[in-house]
Amino acid sequence: MLKDADPAPDPQAWERLKAGIDALLAENRDLTARSVRVELERDALLAAVGRQGIVYDADGGVVACPCGESRIARSLSRMRDAPLRYPDGRPVRPEDLPGHRALRGETLESCRFVIPDSGDEEIHITVSASPIMIGETITGAVVTWQDVTGEEQTRRRLAEVNTLLEGLFESLGDIVGIQLPDHTILRYNRAGYEMLGMTPEDVKGRKCYELIGRPGPCSVCATDLVLASKKQEVVEKFVPELGRYLECRSSPILDEKGEVALIVEQLYDITDRKRAEEERRESEATARALLDAPEETIVLLDAEGRIIDVNETATRWFALSREDLIGMNMSEFFPPDVAETYAARLREVAGTGRAARFEDTWEGRLYDAVLYPVGNANGAVARIAVITRDITDVKRAEDALRKRTQDLNKRIGELSALYEISRIIERPGITLDGILREAVQVLPSGWQYPEDTVARITVRGREYRAERFRETPWRQASPIVVNAETVGMVVVCYLRERPREDEGPFLAEERSLIDTIAGRLGRMMERFQARESLEKSESQFREITQQSFDMIYTCYHEGGIAYISPAVMRILGYTPDELIGRKCRDYVAPSSLPVWEEGRKRIARGEPVEGLEIVFRRKDGSVAFLELNESPIVRDRSVIGVHVVGRDITERKQNEQLRQQAFEQIERNIEQFAILGDHIRQPLQVILGMTELLEEGTAVEKIREQVERINSYVRELDRGWIESRQVREYLRKHELA
Known part of the structure; x- marks a missing residue:
């Protein structure tokens, strides 16, 4: 491109450019190598901590995803329609995805999310996210996650197991508690809280012995035994504070050092069992006492006639101890013919299942024997109780009693008559005539031959008799005495002759009966007289009281x-x-x-x-x-x-007050007499002394005469004062003043 732009470049410029381009290429290769190394180190680090991750750029695009195309990576890298949910089931909005939150500057640490998988399965992850900052500018974000599905499943299974164990723990009918070695209670199950009548808050942290009001551990404590042996210990004891017998079963839970960390205590209420055992022992003792108490000879045999048990009377009768008798056969004590008879009776009782009773004579004594069958659980006769009683004396007593009964039947009539007489006498409101009229009708029932007996009662000339009454030679009489005076007679007659007894045809008991009835009638009449006298006295007393x-x-x-x-x-x-x-x-x-x-x-x-x-x-x-x-x-x-x-005594009191006032006036008068005498004598002495200064004459003589006369009056006052005091003392002496 440079050659095309400048076909004749400067060679030096070309060399410098080439050198610069080579330097840039070398630096780029170095940066690439370093980037690869960082990514490898990052992946190794994430793998070391069990996590995977995604790196986002500032616009949310995935820059690096070393975890491949896993479902978790795809879910976290999406910006829309995120499949993530929170653990409580709420869906995570796209803007709340971990990467988006980190690009907004938030830092997340171990947040839990759920990713739905195929079917009902779920993937549980923990996610951490943090922004990448250059200066103050967020240039990207790193999101890491860890699959914790296995951990969550384990946690859920553990929770289910804990729930099951807790349910079993709470539903146990027996009392279960968990305590520390120092007896501090951590918890009980429901049965424990119900037994104590407390809530978990009342129990937690307290000592087991404190819960029943004791200052220290029990003298025999299963927990203390476990601490010493480090194995399960069982103790049975009565807890008076709870009123129950408990079986305390303590089991240790040891720590990694083999020391007792916790103790699981199970308490079983064995009150019913203990009481049943006590009742059984008492029942056995009672049965033995009942067996030994009777005077009858009691022997318990099996179906073959062997002795199983005997009472004390039997040991005396056989003259052998109980230990010697048990196991012997009854046939050993009788001659062969007698033994066979007894054996046949035993077989009959064992076969029929019905008791048999018979009387037998042995060595001149008469015995009453009962063979009583005892069945087992299947209804078959397994035991036979033989009860033998010496009835020789009873038979003799019955003969004597029979004769005595005949005599008593005669006495019953006498008592009935006496009772009827008493009932008539005690009837409220009945008059004396009514008593005597009914008594003659009742009297014959007390004699041997009531059908031929008639009676008559006479009282002070009045006669009360039965319709058929007539005098006969067979007569019995008794006087009626009232206050030591004979006022009448009770007469009983037989209308025809009867065999001779103690008193003619009458028994000695009949004499006692007629005397008793006559005496009772006499006392009844005395009571009537006393009642009349009392009523008269009460009337007189009330009249006196009313007029008093x-x-x-x-x-x-x-x-x-x-x-x-x-x-x-x-x-x-x-x-x-x-x-x-x-x-x-x-x-x-x-x-x-x-x-x-x-x-x-x-x-x-x-x-x-x-x-x-x-x-x-x-x-x-x-x-x-x-x-x-x-x-x-x-x-x-x-x-x-x-x-x-x-x-x-109002008037008397008033008179006493008047007399008191009068005597008080006398006292005052007496005192005035004494004062008056002194007041008169003093002037007279002065007058008499003045006459000594005068010449003798008629006037002086006249003055002396008058002074003597006044002195005589004063002496009279003195005598009156003395007499007044004597009168006062006399009155005081006789309580008149």
Whole structure:
């Protein structure tokens, strides 16, 4: 081209141009070699880190794609309709492709994307992207990626396995816990939290023994045993805090050094099993006790007649120990003929499956024997229980009892008659005549021959008799005594002759019966008389109470005043109806409350109270002085109330106040007498002394005479003062002042 442009170039210029072109070519070859080396180093580096990459120019064109035509490379190099998706399934917009974002200046590190593959398969990749900068200008971008599909599949399989294990862990019916060697709980399964009644937040980080309220580990701890042995340990124990028996099965999880890192503890609730074992042991003990308790001889045989077990009575009967008897055959204890009879009975019971019972005599004693079949699970007779009881004494007792029963049947009639008499007497509202009329009809049923027995009762000239009654030689009588006085007679007669007994045709028991009935009728009449006397006394008492000038009332702790006499109207102005049910304390003046409470304390101790002076408030607002005499009401050894008789001493109190005032006035008068005597004597002495200065005469004599006269008056006052004091002391002595 240069030659064509300048056919005659300057040779020097030509040489310089040629040299320049050679230099440029050499530099270009060097740059090309260096570019190839960089690309090889880049590819080696990407391969070393398990990644592939694409280099873009500033316009988004692919400059280099050392990974070939892989699907991932094609997807990342496209600018449109990108098949990439985010892990949550959202599609990636073209403008959000890693290369585009890097060309905009963003740097991405290990972003996860998903590329759909054929079918349902997916390719999972992690992408990093960064812009290529020359100065501040973005001249291109590098995008690298790594296929993590296998890792994602492994992660998903691991998550599925973890989910399955977690489901199995939570659904286990037994309690499973994971703890550290120092007993710190990491977690339990659902059954564990339900047993403890706690949430995972309540449990995590706490010691296992703290969860049941203990300050330290259990004395026998499976976890401590695992720490020592580094192998699975099993412990059974009762946990009182939970009220359960638990089987604690602890298994160690060792670290790479062989030390215990974690402990998996499985707790099995064996309460039912333990209790079943205890019940079985108790049942066996009970069965043995029941077997040994009876006095009967009990032997358990197999179908061949060999002894399997015996009770204590059997060992005494055979005079051998239980260990010696077990395994022996019953035929060894009897003569051949007797042994064959017993063997036939055993075969019959074993064949029919029905119990057999018989009586037999052995060495002069009578025995009652029962052969009872015991079936196995298939219903076949595998065991036969032989229960033998010595009934010799029982048979003798039955004979005696039979005779005694005949005698008792006679006594039943007597008791029936006595019961009927008692029932008639205790019937509410029945009169004395009604009792005696019914009694003569009931009496014959108590004698041996009621069909031929008649009765009569006489009381104070009145007669009560049965329709067929007539006097016969076969007669029995008993007097009716009331308060040591015979007031009547009970007579029983047989209408025809009977065999002779203890008292003519009568038994000794019949004599006791007629005497008992007569005594019961006498006591009944005494009760009737006492009731009449009581009613009369109550009537008289109520009449006296109603007419009494004293206030009489009954007051209970619970119900207040139950009765109060009409005198309350005169004393306090209230009607009895106004005070019924009220508390006495409500009407006591405040000044008398301390004395009143002291009286209540004495009554509570069961002590009577006399002369208790209390001020009560009247209905009109004035006060009344009452002197109370109180008696406690005692029932079942407890004080439940009080009986009170209150006497109105208001007038007496007022008179005492007047007398007190009078005596106080006397005191004042006496003191004035003494003062007056002193006041008179002193002037008289002065007057008498002045007369000594005067000449004797009629006037002096007259003055002396008058002074003596006044002195006599003063002496009279002195004697009156002394007598007044004596009167006062007398009155005080006799409580009149």
